[in-house]
Amino acid sequence: MDDLLAQLRSSLPADALITDPDVMASYAHDMASFCAAGTPAVVVLPRTVEQVQHVMRTATALRVPVVPQGARTGLSGAANATDGCIVLSLTKMDRILEIGQVDRIAVVEPGVVNATLSRAVAEVGLYYPPDPSSWETCTIGGNIGTASGGLCCVKYGVTAEYVLGLEVVLADGRLLTTGRRTAKGVAGYDLTRLFVGSEGSLGIVVKAVLALRPLPPRQLVLAAEFPSAAAACDAVCRIMERGHTPSLLELMDGTTVRAVNAMTRMGLPESTEALLLAGFDTPDPAADLAAVGELCVAAGATEVVPAADAAESELLLQARRQSLIALEKVKSATMIDDVCVPRSRLGDMLDGTAAIARKHDLTIGVCAHAGDGNTHPVVCFDQADPDESRRARASFDEIMALGLELGGTITGEHGVGVLKKEWLSRELGPVGLELQRGIKQTFDPLGLLNPGKLF
Amino acid sequence: MDDLLAQLRSSLPADALITDPDVMASYAHDMASFCAAGTPAVVVLPRTVEQVQHVMRTATALRVPVVPQGARTGLSGAANATDGCIVLSLTKMDRILEIGQVDRIAVVEPGVVNATLSRAVAEVGLYYPPDPSSWETCTIGGNIGTASGGLCCVKYGVTAEYVLGLEVVLADGRLLTTGRRTAKGVAGYDLTRLFVGSEGSLGIVVKAVLALRPLPPRQLVLAAEFPSAAAACDAVCRIMERGHTPSLLELMDGTTVRAVNAMTRMGLPESTEALLLAGFDTPDPAADLAAVGELCVAAGATEVVPAADAAESELLLQARRQSLIALEKVKSATMIDDVCVPRSRLGDMLDGTAAIARKHDLTIGVCAHAGDGNTHPVVCFDQADPDESRRARASFDEIMALGLELGGTITGEHGVGVLKKEWLSRELGPVGLELQRGIKQTFDPLGLLNPGKLF
Structure with a gap:
């Protein structure tokens, strides 16, 4: 020592x-x-x-x-x-080293805060899409380590899509450069992508070359109320089936809506069983919202409210952004799940989650990146009650089992860490797990990097 | 035996x-x-x-x-x-197993021909973007193995971006499932991406889950003539800097234009030193073409010809698609390079390539996916002439060295195979190469899968 x-x-x-x-x-x-x-x-x-x-x-x-x-x-x-x-x-390594407008790239140290980068590139007309809900404080290095998602994924994808190249310090201190600064490249195995989502278990990212996009027009958002989660999921399917490309497509179930109301006094519709938020950052978002509004009505929406402007849109998004915090106030403790299913199975996922909540007599609020099929069921429970705590853990696991059964994954964007270690082997199977361990062994033969995580 | x-x-x-x-x-x-x-x-x-x-x-x-x-x-x-x-x-394993409109995925066997899949998904309003020039005959399995690009990359990216999950037979015959059918997922290391571009050296892909997009409007194309390659590259930079998102942005140098004319009698402008083709599949492509046309004129274009409709656009693209074949007719043999540089260095790459051609007294025609910075310099030479053959090989290598010097890669989309084996270690460096070999060893300890390729 x-x-x-x-x-x-x-x-x-x-x-x-x-x-x-x-x-x-x-x-x-x-x-x-x-x-x-x-x-x-x-x-x-x-x-x-x-x-x-x-x-x-x-x-x-x-x-x-x-x-x-x-x-x-x-x-x-x-x-x-x-x-x-x-x-x-890595928080002190927080310099933006370069922003290239023609190449549409940024070169950054790992400690740069997501929002800092987003604002810096926006100043020159560029856009770094990944926007996890912690974007005001989380770092790019952390985003890379956990392969973070966010609201924008339905149109713009996740962090992985924006990492072109890396500099990585290996377990033994050697420096590895992966990937490229170019728009494309196929020289050897894709080591860059291997590091994205590896939760610090393969090396220490000390520099990243990130892809940027042109800054899109400001998005306009519509809110639609549904009498059931199933109807809202049906609307999601219709929207995607018709070829729309929303810049966000979010769902809050009735429990979540009421929790947000209780915390914020926002005046969201208390009686709704599902609130769907659809956004478009296209050249004519009002036209897209009108088309999507019609699909919502066809799926059973009782009310469709398009925002008049960007400010009103931002207000609607505030409700969504407050969801997790609001649900945390329902009981003394929460467990947040992160199951992603094919979006055609989203309705089954929500119905199944509700059945699990009923079975265990628990409050489970669900907010979802509906366009991605990525649900965040939040199991609310009283930590002082051992039986309720046990039921909470059981329902948390049953939600993951349901996700796998529906052809989904145990984690859409939050990662495995220690929380879902036991479940990773179930999703990957023995062959996959063996190869993952082989890769870990190749990069970190002494097992010094973030031991005990992932597997 | x-x-x-x-x-x-x-x-x-x-x-x-x-x-x-x-x-x-x-x-x-x-x-x-x-x-x-x-x-x-x-x-x-x-x-x-x-x-x-x-x-x-x-x-x-x-x-x-x-x-x-x-x-x-x-x-x-x-x-x-x-x-x-x-x-x-794998050509007999050619079934399209599933096309999901809501999930925007296709599940295919590896022997499905790219064009067959593209047409099948288009019938239900979907789009599989990767379009290597061999798309009428090449297979999805081959596209995955080589991480193929194509004309659409500047807007839609390469094959890698569309592979969500795989089934792979390992060297020892075991079956591995990687990835997902969902829009996102972060359960463990990204093995899927490791297989893309691995040139069959890690396992045999027997099934793939591919991401699809909504079918965009038909693209409209503009052709612009420039008095120099440098001026055309300047136009490319201006177009990207202004935040345009063309669905294609292709460049043919004067040598290529004249070779295509000689072969096809297409009547392309013989005196041009660079022909730039820009396409848009946006809701209002004519407006985008007008804006881009102005940028071309500002960069020195002597003539800008927007196509009136999709048919005329297709005609312009024919010229580009004939480029490699036409250059192959210039001399008895060709070597096709595939260097990708940051697009801000595209002008340096083209000027440098011209200097290499002059130095070795060779004809080198260049066509390029200009929007990606991906050049295909085609070294034309007489195979019966040993000295010219030697100079051709030397210039081929010097082009790759130039690409690396400009911050690029030795291969944007054609892969390493046996052609660029010696160059791969130069691009990756000793640490990268050691890790790549470690991964190969993990998947194929006996070294039976496609030995002698990559490294």
Whole structure:
């Protein structure tokens, strides 16, 4: 331990190390509930690639595990410390190194905050789409590690789609460059994509080349009320079947709507069983909203309210953005699931989730990136009640089982971390798991990088 | 050898095996020039996953190398036979298993021809964008193996962007399922993407889940003549900098234009030094073409001709599609390069290529997916002239060196195969190469899958 600190200090400035137990405690875990976290030996905040290399060389020499971290806004415990580990926080490596308008790329350090990048590129007419709900605080490095999604995915895809190339410090401290700055390239296996979503288990991302798009027109949003979740899901299917390309297509079930109302006094329709929000950032969004509004009515919508302008649209989105926080206030605790199914099965997923809630006599509010088939069922329970807690855990698992049964995945965008470790093998199967472990072994033969996560 | 055939025959129908030397010879190589090809022991054309598993189990038991093949339209020798190998042609596994309109996916066997799939999905209002120039004959399996590009990449990306999930027979015959049918998912490392572009070296793709898009409006194309390649590249930069999203943005240099004229009598402008084709499949393509036309004039275009309709647009594209064939007629032989640079460096790439042609006293015609920065310099030479052949090879290499120097890649979309093996290590560097080999070792410990390709 003294050896570890001494070796780290030999090539790091004093202010790059934190050993105060109270401060270290704040670095012990991300925002996932009910995920075990250990006590780090030290928290290191490097500012340069060389410093990261020094940390990894030291870790390898002394066989100390390393847990890389961004802003710790993750929801699966992937950034949780393990006992005696080095917490490697990349938040101080926060420079935007380059924004190229012709090439439509940005080159950034991992600690750049998503919103900071989004605003910087918008100033020159460009757009970095990935927008996880933590976008005001989460970092690009964390987004890459967890392959974050967001509201825009239905049109613009997830973080993975925007990572062209990486610089990565390997477990032994060597520097690897992957990918490219070009629009395309096929030289060898796609190592870049392997790192996206790897939850820090293969290497430490110290630089990223990101693809950008032209800034689209501001989106206009429509809200539609439905008498049932099934009717709203039917509308989603009709919208996609007709070839529309909404820039967002979000669903809040009745429980979520009422929870948001209770918290915000927003005056959302209390009696609705599902609120669908559809957005378009096309040249003529009003026309698209009109067409989609008709499809909603055909699917049974009782009310369709198109926003008059961007400001009104933003207000509608606020309701959606408050969903998770509002549901957290329903009971003393929540477990947030993240099951993604083929969108044609979204209705089955919502009906099945409601059945699980009834069976276990629990409140489960669902908000969903409906256009992606990605649901976030939020299981609300009283932590002081052991039986209710047990039922909550059981329903959380049953929701994942249902997702797999419907041809979906246990995690659309939140990742595996420690929360869904046991479920990963179920989704991947033994052959897939063996190969995943083989890849881990190739990149990190000593198993020092974020041990105990994923599998 | 007898043992091999006997074991293969034990679980394969007679018509799935070819041993006639003349017929086998036609399976020995793809469309790359000057790439060594060996003599296969047998060509196998399986029709089921189980048959592929039988082939791989046999190959593993007897330690026989396997070279997987699609339509052999590749341009880097990745599908070339090695001596004594099993050529595994997937062309008979050619069923479209499913097209889902709501989920916007297709599930296909690897032998489905790109154009067959494109037409089938278009019938239900969907679009499978990847359109390599061999799209009328090449297979989806081959497209996945080589991570093919095409004309549409500038707006719609490459094959990789459309592969959601795979079923793969591993070297030892086990079946692996990767990825998903859902719009997104982050359960474990992205093995799907690892297979895309792996040139059959990690496993045999036997089924693919592909993402589709809504069918866009038919595109309208504009042709612009420039007095120099540099001016055309300047126009490309202006178009992208202004935030336009063309559905194609192609460049033919003067040499290419004249070669196409010589072959087709199309009447293209003989005196032009660069012809730029820009297409839009937006709701109002004429407006977009007008804006882009102005940018072309500002960059020095001497003539701008927008097509009046889709038919006229198609005619303009014919010229581009004939480019490679026309350049092949300039001399007895050609070497086709595939260097992709950041599009801001496209002008430097074209000027540098012209300088290499002058230095070696060679004709090098360039056509380019200009919007991607992806150039195809075609080195034309007389194969009977040893000195000219030597200079051709030297210039081919110098073009790749130039691409790397400009921050690009040795291959934008044609792949490594045997043609660019020596160059792959140069692009990846020793650390990258070591990890790539580690991955190969994880998937194919005996080294039986397409040996001698990539690295």
